[in-house]
Amino acid sequence: MSVQPRLLPWPGPGGQRSYLLTDYGYSYLSRLADEMEEVQLAMGTELLDHAADMLEDRTAGGLEFRFLSTRLCEALRDVLRVAESRGGRLTAPGNEEAEPEGRPAADARTTE
Numbered sequence: 001m002s003v004q005p006r007l008l009p010w011p012g013p014g015g016q017r018s019y020l021l022t023d024y025g026y027s028y029l030s031r032l033a034d035e036m037e038e039v040q041l042a043m044g045t046e047l048l049d050h051a052a053d054m055l056e057d058r059t060a061g062g063l064e065f066r067f068l069s070t071r072l073c074e075a076l077r078d079v080l081r082v083a084e085s086r087g088g089r090l091t092a093p094g095n096e097e098a099e100p101e102g103r104p105a106a107d108a109r110t111t112e
Helices: 028-056 062-088
Strands: 004-007 018-022 108-111
Touching (some): 004 062, 028 062
């Protein structure tokens, strides 16, 4: 079985990408990464709802929109990282070496 690195939803020291090496099981770090991804996606959804409300508010000022834009950029960056990580864990049809769905595993973390 080949070891497929999982892109983690948080940056490593110095802001570089962090990876979790996976081969079997369901480790603490992989569960933590799953939970963090869910939080990031939920926060993005809430922020998007807030943005829709703010766009309807004609009294909102430039400073508020700048703050909102900054937060939206952060949320989009998080969502793109989650999408990349999850896409990297998808397997081609017929790949017998695939991990069971919902059971990412790891015991070692590396950084790029």
